[in-house]
Amino acid sequence: ALPAVGFTSVCAQAAGASGDSLVFDPSAYTEQTITLTDAGGTAHEVVYRFHKVASYVAKPVDVTYQSLNISVPVRIDGTAVDASDAPILFANSVGGYMPSSVANRTGIAATGMGGATSRQGLALAAGYVVVEPGARGRTLVDSSGVYYGTAPAAIVDLKAAVRYLKFNKGRVPGDVHRIVSCGTSAGGALSSLLGASGDSPLYAPYLEEIGAADASDAIFATGAWCPITDLEHADMAYEWCWGSNPPASGSLVDRTVSGELSSAYGPYLASLKLRARGFGALTARNMDDYLLRTFMQPSATKYLAALSDSARAAYLAAHPFISWDGSTATFTWADFLTHVGARKKNAPSFDAFDLSTPECNLYGTGTTAARHFTLYSLRHESGAGARLDEDIPSKLRLMNPMYHLVDKVNAGRSRHWWIRLGTKDTDTSHTVAGNLAARLTDLGDDVDTSYYWDAGHGADQDPGDFVKWIAAVSG
Numbered sequence: 001a002l003p004a005v006g007f008t009s010v011c012a013q014a015a016g017a018s019g020d021s022l023v024f025d026p027s028a029y030t031e032q033t034i035t036l037t038d039a040g041g042t043a044h045e046v047v048y049r050f051h052k053v054a055s056y057v058a059k060p061v062d063v064t065y066q067s068l069n070i071s072v073p074v075r076i077d078g079t080a081v082d083a084s085d086a087p088i089l090f091a092n093s094v095g096g097y098m099p100s101s102v103a104n105r106t107g108i109a110a111t112g113m114g115g116a117t118s119r120q121g122l123a124l125a126a127g128y129v130v131v132e133p134g135a136r137g138r139t140l141v142d143s144s145g146v147y148y149g150t151a152p153a154a155i156v157d158l159k160a161a162v163r164y165l166k167f168n169k170g171r172v173p174g175d176v177h178r179i180v181s182c183g184t185s186a187g188g189a190l191s192s193l194l195g196a197s198g199d200s201p202l203y204a205p206y207l208e209e210i211g212a213a214d215a216s217d218a219i220f221a222t223g224a225w226c227p228i229t230d231l232e233h234a235d236m237a238y239e240w241c242w243g244s245n246p247p248a249s250g251s252l253v254d255r256t257v258s259g260e261l262s263s264a265y266g267p268y269l270a271s272l273k274l275r276a277r278g279f280g281a282l283t284a285r286n287m288d289d290y291l292l293r294t295f296m297q298p299s300a301t302k303y304l305a306a307l308s309d310s311a312r313a314a315y316l317a318a319h320p321f322i323s324w325d326g327s328t329a330t331f332t333w334a335d336f337l338t339h340v341g342a343r344k345k346n347a348p349s350f351d352a353f354d355l356s357t358p359e360c361n362l363y364g365t366g367t368t369a370a371r372h373f374t375l376y377s378l379r380h381e382s383g384a385g386a387r388l389d390e391d392i393p394s395k396l397r398l399m400n401p402m403y404h405l406v407d408k409v410n411a412g413r414s415r416h417w418w419i420r421l422g423t424k425d426t427d428t429s430h431t432v433a434g435n436l437a438a439r440l441t442d443l444g445d446d447v448d449t450s451y452y453w454d455a456g457h458g459a460d461q462d463p464g465d466f467v468k469w470i471a472a473v474s475g
């Protein structure tokens with residue numbers, strides 16, 4: 001049995017018996033010094049405590065993945081800082097729904113994409129506690145050929161890591177009521193799912209199985225960059241959005257498949273009953289207008305407004321589809337699509353007929369590496385009477401934030417959301433983030449959504465603003 005919540009640190013020092021393994025030991029750390037350049041380009045010398053937690057669950061399946069690191073700033077530029085009540089950035093490093101391990105790291109992952117300071121590094125330099133959890137992922141297979149990291153393993157692990165922190169409230173540095181999750185792409189999907197599904201009872205059996213701490217897994221705020229989510233509707237959404245875009249060179253999109261999927265998107269979108277101010281009910285008919293006016297045009301406007309007069313004039317001359325009235329960019333959805341150019345993925349983009357996509361592997365089980373998770377692709381391959389495997393619908397619910405926001409509105413969800421996406425990112429449909437933002441806004445949550453103009457997959461162009469946002473929402 002797990003020790004009760006509220007276990008004191010005196011007991012923590014006596015830990016060692018099996019049931020006490022989830023008690024955090026504040027005295028176990030290495031002290032490290034790192035130079036971190038903030039988003040404004042200023043370098044800071046940060047002294048921090050680096051804690052390694054061998055496992056955040058009592059019955060780990062694989063500690064290579066089910067472990068976490070905690071970084072706690074103690075001196076920044078020579079001044080002592082007390083992070084005991086600071087917000088906690090909970091930064092997953094999942095990509096491609098692959099396994100992600102932090103077990104061999106000897107310090108905070110301070111460098112992000114392109115050599116810039118990572119979100120973790122920026123957060124540490126801002127005085128926040130940084131937690132970096134590992135998680136199982138889709139390709140893990142044991143010696144008997146059984147897949148043990150497919151859905152819902154990654155979200156179960158991230159929840160277990162949150163529970164570990166909350167279980168250790170008072171022992172673990174930082175304010176466990178101010179956990180802010182972040183992640184990119186599949187990691188953005190998992191971050192949004194973690195935010196949407198806080199304390200949902202659906203995960204209980206899975207959490208119990210791995211010996212997760214008996215504590216809340218709800219988080220305070222959620223950052224999600226280019227979330228690759230709502231997977232079972234992503235093929236339809238993709239064709240609705242990018243169906244008219246040319247395929248990447250060398251590939252051919254089946255027009256019948258694309259057309260069938262695109263037509264199926266309308267009924268799905270209608271079933272969500274989304275609303276947006278100034279647009280009313282969102283449907284396949286006005287969705288383009290919603291995306292255009294709410295995200296794409298403001299994105300271009302922000303981009304152009306930040307350019308020098310000569311650079312702006314040059315950009316506008318090279319992109320005559322954009323009208324610029326001196327302060328606002330306008331253009332049509334069709335011209336925007338043409339501007340984006342080639343689509344990245346074939347059709348179907350996610351539940352490929354030949355099971356070759358990462359998502360088919362995500363829904364693998366037992367010794368089966370990959371399965372269909374949409375009726376459309378399954379029936380295309382196996383005939384009109386084919387049925388999805390019995391466990392698929394429940395696994396889809398466990399992996400989809402929209403379930404927790406639409407089908408069963410989850411009171412335990414986070415109420416602060418930061419959603420970011422590049423306008424040229426064709427890894428998934430622009431409706432995915434758009435629907436997420438629309439639904440959360442309609443629910444009354446605090447939602448900060450922005451698209452980076454002309455940016456591709458994985459972009460993060462305002463990391464400093466995210467760090468400021470954490471302070472603003474958790475103040």
Ligand code: DHB
Binds near residue numbers: 186359
């Ligand atoms: C990621 C990208 C994809 O296109 C996808 O289908 C799944 C995951 C990623 O970058 O994590």
